[in-house]
Amino acid sequence: MTSDRHGHVMSATGAEALPHYEQALDDLLFFRPQVLDTAQSVLAAAPHSVMGQALVAYLGVLGTEEKDAAAARENFGRFRCGLDTQRLTPRERMHVAAATAWLDGDLHRAGDALGDLTVDFPRDALALFAGHQHDFLTGNAQRLRDRVGGALDAWDEDDPHHGPLLGMYAFGLEESGHYEHAEETGLAALAQHPDDVWGIHGVVHTYEMRGRFTDGIRFLDARTDHWASGSLLTVHNWWHYALYTLETGDTARVLEIYDSALHHERSADVAMELLDAAALLWRLYLAEHQHGARWGRLADAWERRHDGPHYAFNDVHAVMAYVGADRVAQAQRLVEDRERWVAARPSGSNHAMTAEIGVPVCRALIAYGQRDYGLAADLLLPVRHRLHTFGGSHAQRDAIQRTLVEASLRAGRTDLARTLLSERIQLRPVCPYNWTAKARLEDMLGDPVRAEAARERAAAQAALS
Structure with missing residues (x-):
């Protein structure tokens, strides 16, 4: 009987099918677009392969x-x-x-089953x-963090897939707040495989969360050949590059990245890429930058999809595009x-x-777009x-957190804005965004000295980049 390596x-x-499976698994771990074809090659050679299926x-x-x-x-x-x-084998039954x-x-239930596996x-x-x-x-x-961390002890460091596991672990560490350890682990992954785009992604997140925008730009610039094209994560890593650039205040460069990498006439318009485009434009929208033509094209792309209630995180970003x-x-x-669907009480995790x-976040975005900032704050504050719990990373969800900050400022709710x-x-x-918003708050509170100090700090941080 056939066994994997x-x-x-x-x-x-x-x-005949085994080499195709091993190649497909390798393509999956390194986010290569051909993974769909290599996975189908497994089934072409062995239609009843449990692991291929x-x-x-x-x-x-x-x-x-x-x-x-x-x-x-x-x-x-x-x-x-x-x-x-x-x-079947116990492992296959679990899959x-x-x-x-x-x-x-x-x-x-799927997550628990994969955890047991x-x-x-x-x-x-694969699990x-x-x-x-x-x-x-x-x-x-x-x-x-712990799903991968709990398995690493069973892997030899010279295994070709040990590096991608480190890249995964780096992202889990970062999302759990272990930024320095995450950076070290991600760099260790890249020492084994420089083209590990998920490992690059993990390190990029650590710089984002610590405000190391200069380091992030330099890190990505030094590795352009390994991430900037040809992978399933290309658009997302360009989104991270744009976030760094946005903090520097270089809006022209942000829009250049948007137009060339995030959304354009050749874009595949898949959900994972459209939400990156929406999240970037929404940050500009919060800063009152108007980009109607870009919003229109993005909204058209979301509308063409005719999405049903499948994944709430995507719905939120579609609403960003429509409001924008x-x-x-x-x-x-x-x-x-979505409210009618929720009322029907369907099964599945996406219901909750x-x-x-x-729904509350989408309602808040609509309220914000209609300048009902108090309602937007009221809807976002409880959640x-x-x-x-509806997915994404800290960096992705920050667009919603910033919306709450902006809504509180624009509604004149200074106590809430101060707390946030x-x-x-x-x-x-x-x-820089935090300090710029702080300056606006101090202006509202009538303290020009503190406002100027916050502006100077924002400017100094942006200049470092």
């Missing part, structure tokens, strides 16, 4: 694309018809259970990767559709994500400490 038995996977099933859900998930659910369902699970739960929309089989790279991405999509920072494009009625229709976080800015400054003292 870590000794895991693979049912119904012959010698599981891999293709996971690919159907990892991109948060509703149509891809529906197709994967149908295909995996056909595969399971007549499948005698008792003839079937995890993939089935995820395809059925029960993300949390990696306890029993810590060298299962680790799928579980890691699952933890990111559900905003579970502790498990994002001054298509409030369209944003309202999306929210009303939408009801508890997605601000629970935003992680104090929290932000204590956590991230190096952040």
